C-alpha cells in the first residue's frame with residue numbers, strides 16, 4: 693500500500709556551518725562511498741521520487757540525469773504553472789517539470805493513488821538550499837538524512853537548518869520552532885534498510901558520518 697506523502701531531505705553538509713555548495717557545484721570531490729549511499733538509499737523500494745531545484749538539476753552532468761531508477765521532479769519558476777504534466781514517454785522516461793514545490797507534491801498525490809507506479813514510493817528532497825528551505829517550511833518535511841562532513845570546505849550555499857551545530861541552541865529556544873532530534877544508528881538503519889557504519893568514513897581524505905534526524909512536533 694502507498695505510504696503517506698512525507699518528505700525526507702537528503703543532504704551532505706559541513707559540520708562547522710552546514711555548507712553544501714560552492715560555485716554551483718559541490719564543495720568537495722570524490723566522495724564515492726557517500727554518493728553510492730545516496731544512490732542506494734534513494735532507490736531502495738518501488739517508485740521513489742527525487743525533487744530538486746533547477747540549479748541542482750543543472751549541476752548534474754547530462755549523462756547522469758535524470759537520476760536512474762527514481763522519478764525526477766525539477767522545480768523552476770520558468771515552468772508552466774499548475775499541475776505538472778507527465779513527460780512524453782511517461783514519468784520514467786525523463787523528468788517532470790513543476791513550477792513550485794506545492795504543485796510537485798500535488799502531482800505526487802495524484803500519482804500515489806496507484807501503488808507501485810513512479811512517484812508512489814518514498815519522496816526525497818535532494819536540494820539545493822532554496823528547495824530545502826521551501827520543504828522545511830512545510831509540515832510534510834519529517835526527516836533529514838544528513839551526511840555530516842567533518843573536514844572544512846569553503847562554501848557559498850548553506851543548508852537552512854542547523855542540525856547539531858552550536859547555532860541550533862538559539863533556534864531551539866524559540867517556542868514555535870519545529871524540534872529536530874537525531875535518531876539512533878539502529879533507527880536510522882531500520883528506516884533506510886541497510887546497516888549504518890559506526891565509525892567515521894573517509895573518502896579521498898575527507899571525513900564524514902551518516903546521520904538521521906527527525907522532526908518530533
Ligand code: NDP
Nearest residue numbers: 704713716717718745746747748768769819820821822823
Ligand atoms: P536550487 O538547486 O535550490 O535551485 C534554485 C532554483 O530553483 C531557482 O533558481 C528557481 O529556478 C527554483 N526555485 C527555487 N525556489 C522556488 C520556488 N519557491 N518556486 C519555484 N521555483 C523555485 O539552488 P541553490 O543555489 O539553492 O543550490 C544549488 C547548490 O547546492 C549547488 O552548489 C549544488 O551543488 C548544491 N547542492 C548540494 C547538495 C549537498 O547535499 N551538498 C545537494 C544539492 C545541491 P529558476 O531560476 O529556474 O526559476
